[in-house]
Amino acid sequence: MNEHSNWYEFSKGIIRENPNLVTLLGMCPTLAVTTLASNGIGMGLATMFVLVCSNFVISLLKNAIPKSVRLPCYIVIIAGFVTLIDFLMKGYLPKLHSALGVFLSLITVNCIILGRAEAFASKNTVFKSVLDGLGMGIGFTLTLFFMGSIREILGTGSWFGFEIPWLSDHPMTIFIMPAGGFFVLGILIAVVSKLKDRKPPKEIGCASCPNASVCSDEQKAECTEKEAGTV
Amino acid sequence: MSYIIIIVSCVFVNNIVLSQFMGICPFLGVSKQIKSSVGMGAAVIFVMVCASACTYPVYKLLDKLEITYLRTIAFILVIALFVQLVEMILKKKVPPLYRALGVYLPLITTNCAVLGVTIDNIDSEYGFLQSLTNAFGTGVAFTLALVLFSGVRARIADCDFPEAFSGAPSTLIAAAIVSLSFMGFSGII
Numbered sequence: 165m166n167e168h169s170n171w172y173e174f175s176k177g178i179i180r181e182n183p184n185l186v187t188l189l190g191m192c193p194t195l196a197v198t199t200l201a202s203n204g205i206g207m208g209l210a211t212m213f214v215l216v217c218s219n220f221v222i223s224l225l226k227n228a229i230p231k232s233v234r235l236p237c238y239i240v241i242i243a244g245f246v247t248l249i250d251f252l253m254k255g256y257l258p259k260l261h262s263a264l265g266v267f268l269s270l271i272t273v274n275c276i277i278l279g280r281a282e283a284f285a286s287k288n289t290v291f292k293s294v295l296d297g298l299g300m301g302i303g304f305t306l307t308l309f310f311m312g313s314i315r316e317i318l319g320t321g322s323w324f325g326f327e328i329p330w331l332s333d334h335p336m337t338i339f340i341m342p343a344g345g346f347f348v349l350g351i352l353i354a355v356v357s358k359l360k361d362r363k364p365p366k367e368i369g370c371a372s373c374p375n376a377s378v379c380s381d382e383q384k385a386e387c388t389e390k391e392a393g394t395v
Numbered sequence: 396m397s398y399i400i401i402i403v404s405c406v407f408v409n410n411i412v413l414s415q416f417m418g419i420c421p422f423l424g425v426s427k428q429i430k431s432s433v434g435m436g437a438a439v440i441f442v443m444v445c446a447s448a449c450t451y452p453v454y455k456l457l458d459k460l461e462i463t464y465l466r467t468i469a470f471i472l473v474i475a476l477f478v479q480l481v482e483m484i485l486k487k488k489v490p491p492l493y494r495a496l497g498v499y500l501p502l503i504t505t506n507c508a509v510l511g512v513t514i515d516n517i518d519s520e521y522g523f524l525q526s527l528t529n530a531f532g533t534g535v536a537f538t539l540a541l542v543l544f545s546g547v548r549a550r551i552a553d554c555d556f557p558e559a560f561s562g563a564p565s566t567l568i569a570a571a572i573v574s575l576s577f578m579g580f581s582g583i584i
Binding site for chain 2: 192269275342345346353355
């Protein structure tokens with residue numbers, strides 16, 4: 165158990181431990197759906213919903229789930245909520261549903277959700293887990309919104325469908341192409357690291373590997389050796 | 396002929412990593428060395444093909460019971476189960492192969508490319524053999540992207556970047572350039 169205040173648990177996900185820009189989790193939806201600002205928000209909110217619900221249920225069940233089969237249990241819980249949001253979105257927001265496409269189903273394997281379940285919800289109280297889920301969800305949504313805005317404004321010359329004078333005459337289409345996604349995310353991470361005045365995350369080694377929570381210690385040791393090229 | 400088109404389309408035109416953004420995490424995490432890229436790629440090809448073979452009958456069953464909306468849950472369970480099973484079998488029966496692939500197997504359960512390809516098989520309404528071809532092509536595409544990119548990373552590892560750009564940002568910008576080069580393939584099919 166840690167002794168941080170509720171406010172700390174809520175606010176840490178927004179900037180300090182922003183899941184995309186600082187811990188580098190959930191990169192796939194961040195890059196894929198952010199061609200429009202509205203898609204970014206939609207994806208962010210859908211992920212936040214799943215994150216809050218799964219954190220809630222997992223922290224309720226943390227004593228009931230046997231440790232050895234916890235990951236399949238978590239995945240089933242998460243997949244259940246993903247199916248729910250899939251239905252809701254299909255019913256009420258069919259346009260957004262078709263824009264997000266397969267990435268809506270892929271929320272199931274979004275490493276942010278599994279990562280928070282493993283690192284936080286399985287060790288903390290229900291209330292704190294919900295706060296953590298909310299904070300991380302807001303951080304994720306904001307990042308997606310910023311990414312989407314930058315790419316939409318530069319790539320299509322409009323923002324939420326409103327045309328921006330001059331820019332809409334000369335849209336830089338490259339920004340809504342895949343290459344633009346990688347580029348904008350790289351720049352955003354660099355800017356955030358600069359603002360926070362610290363080195364950007366290095367995605368090398370187990371500590372920062374998004375899947376580290378899934379590996380056993382034995383595998384981690386092997387992994388480190390492989391990365392170092394000694395095997 | 397259609398099989399060749401599926402493979403070319405998977406590997407070059409719609410490369411799963413560089414133009415569909417699936418499996419970015421291992422793409423950035425495991426691509427530091429060519430050797431580990433090849434290992435991860437081989438494990439992914441293997442799991443993708445087998446997972447497609449497993450999920451095809453599962454989907455037919457769901458379709459018959461008219462509960463296809465449960466496909467995400469069913470598929471992820473099949474994949475998780477399968478990966479676990481392969482890991483155990485390899486560990487017991489083929490230790491050398493386990494040592495080569497074993498580390499990468501648990502990473503694959505949460506690799507969205509695997510779930511992505513099984514869903515793509517359904518959405519594209521592929522038959523059984525076409526699904527397998529699609530899975531194989533996608534696995535090869537993943538491996539190709541990983542191996543190419545590990546070569547690029549070896550080159551940029553020693554470069555002197557501004558501090559804010561060292562590490563992840565420079566890697567992502569390099570990925571943007573690699574992705575740009577793959578845009579050249581668009582339109583050949």
